[in-house]
Amino acid sequence: MARQVKFLQGNEACVEGALMAGMRFYSGYPITPSTEIAELSAVRLPKLGGKFIQMEDEIAGIAAAIGASLTGLKSMTATSGPGFSLKQENIGYAALTEIPLVIVNVQRGGPSTGLPTAPGQGDVMQAMWGTHGDHPVICLTPDSVKETFDLTVRAFNLAEKYRTPVILLTDEITGHMREKIEIPDQSEIEVYNRKKPEKNEDYKAYKVYDGDIVPKMANFGEGFRYHVTGLMHDETGFPSNSTKNAGILMDRLMAKITDHLDDLVDYEEIEIEDAEYVIVAYGGNARTAKSAVKKLRAEGIKVGLFRPITLWPFAEARMNEISKNVKDILVTELNYGQLKLEVERVVRGNCPVRFFGKANGEILIPEELILNFKEVL
Amino acid sequence: MSKQLELRLSGSGGQGLITAGIILAEAALKDDKNAIQTQSYGPEARGGASKAEVIISDDVIDFPKVTMPNMTLALTQIASDKYIMDISEDGTVIVDDSIVLPEGIKAGKILRVPIIKTAKTEVGKEIVANIIALGLIVGLTGIVTRESLEAAIMSRVPRGTEELNKMALQKGYELAKLY
Numbered sequence: 415m416a417r418q419v420k421f422l423q424g425n426e427a428c429v430e431g432a433l434m435a436g437m438r439f440y441s442g443y444p445i446t447p448s449t450e451i452a453e454l455s456a457v458r459l460p461k462l463g464g465k466f467i468q469m470e471d472e473i474a475g476i477a478a479a480i481g482a483s484l485t486g487l488k489s490m491t492a493t494s495g496p497g498f499s500l501k502q503e504n505i506g507y508a509a510l511t512e513i514p515l516v517i518v519n520v521q522r523g524g525p526s527t528g529l530p531t532a533p534g535q536g537d538v539m540q541a542m543w544g545t546h547g548d549h550p551v552i553c554l555t556p557d558s559v560k561e562t563f564d565l566t567v568r569a570f571n572l573a574e575k576y577r578t579p580v581i582l583l584t585d586e587i588t589g590h591m592r593e594k595i596e597i598p599d600q601s602e603i604e605v606y607n608r609k610k611p612e613k614n615e616d617y618k619a620y621k622v623y624d625g626d627i628v629p630k631m632a633n634f635g636e637g638f639r640y641h642v643t644g645l646m647h648d649e650t651g652f653p654s655n656s657t658k659n660a661g662i663l664m665d666r667l668m669a670k671i672t673d674h675l676d677d678l679v680d681y682e683e684i685e686i687e688d689a690e691y692v693i694v695a696y697g698g699n700a701r702t703a704k705s706a707v708k709k710l711r712a713e714g715i716k717v718g719l720f721r722p723i724t725l726w727p728f729a730e731a732r733m734n735e736i737s738k739n740v741k742d743i744l745v746t747e748l749n750y751g752q753l754k755l756e757v758e759r760v761v762r763g764n765c766p767v768r769f770f771g772k773a774n775g776e777i778l779i780p781e782e783l784i785l786n787f788k789e790v791l
Numbered sequence: 792m793s794k795q796l797e798l799r800l801s802g803s804g805g806q807g808l809i810t811a812g813i814i815l816a817e818a819a820l821k822d823d824k825n826a827i828q829t830q831s832y833g834p835e836a837r838g839g840a841s842k843a844e845v846i847i848s849d850d851v852i853d854f855p856k857v858t859m860p861n862m863t864l865a866l867t868q869i870a871s872d873k874y875i876m877d878i879s880e881d882g883t884v885i886v887d888d889s890i891v892l893p894e895g896i897k898a899g900k901i902l903r904v905p906i907i908k909t910a911k912t913e914v915g916k917e918i919v920a921n922i923i924a925l926g927l928i929v930g931l932t933g934i935v936t937r938e939s940l941e942a943a944i945m946s947r948v949p950r951g952t953e954e955l956n957k958m959a960l961q962k963g964y965e966l967a968k969l970y
Contacts, residue, residue, distance in 0.1 A: 421826070591855045
């Protein structure tokens, strides 16, 4: 199959990306504005020998995906804010049990059932801190239909490589808009598959062998005896109350992120080189910011855009570096300033950090962002 | 037309306006242009007034939504009442000729066109009003080539309705010549 030019919604591109990355299991509970992901998965998966299950609720939706992943299938579930809240417990479970999984959250206006058909970006901090306990978090956020495809592939690859749940945080803007996408041929897609143990190996399910980043993962039920638990566990997978052991396990889990920032952190910079001012925007709202930056540049104002593509771990080092060379940073997002807190933290007072956003279900238009930006001039 | 087309297609749910928006955008891609289509969801998408929006441009399209269309189509009175007042100064408003226009509307051009009547009496199916509208819009603007539009329509319409839709497209082009 050669490259194909298509006109797709972000949600549809997500499924195309997932299938190319090797998704063979989807379970979930359809919720606006993510429903198209479930619909298209239901159409496509059976044709590829995969499985689609509509579960009884959001919690079961992620639980089944975790189980399927444990048996060796690349699995995904998709939801929006209300369902993302319900899935938090199992996100923590997948993090501690090191089960690869992709969770898509197509954000809508919140809190609670909020505004089902309108965009929002209020789940940014929830993606980081939603489940209890310290845990590794990888969260990616696309600003176009094409990037939704690319980041879904990347989400699967990172989930497999680091054996951890990966959150694809999109929003109603990118989820529902249709735009041009050139879908690469399968041969052009880099696919990472989890490492599995050899049959005759003396297998310890949670032991990291030399040269590996994470433990090798046997398909559950294929003859390897091991235990999976949300309790702290030792290398065999069986529960352990040893604080020494818990410390080793937690250090190893957290190091998946801290030791691999170069691999994980990704961002886009536009006109940052000579910028005196920087706008920080991500996801669907970055489209507003891109338009605003172009218009401001046309007026001769030296402004650039910094767009985190990996939201978590945040591009701390780069953001800090940029902040040393600019007069002001404006963070814009469709919430009350969630990422602004993180930007403020990493900038460490190098320059003022302002905020402009909305959380009423409306998309920001470039003109209002420009107006707000100009207050600094 | 080198300028970016920001088009709003409005009517009632079931008139195929979202499909029309997608078809026009797909035709634009065939012409190597950029296109983005968005629509409104929720209660207003069922019955009442519904709208689909399309931006077609030679350049990269950053902001995906239409804020001030330079062309608006309304096929029903409710859609007209709700959507046609937001139009750029030099923009074109196209309404079905059954619609009573609001007082004080300002636009570059206001066209009242028998779209639904043509669908009913000349093509024989009201359902093709969306395709007639596409022929009309492309006839007036030349925003996409006729070859691309026809190919895009043919790949989207149900099998067995090709001739009907070709006829509707032709009627749309013919209407465009009158305005």
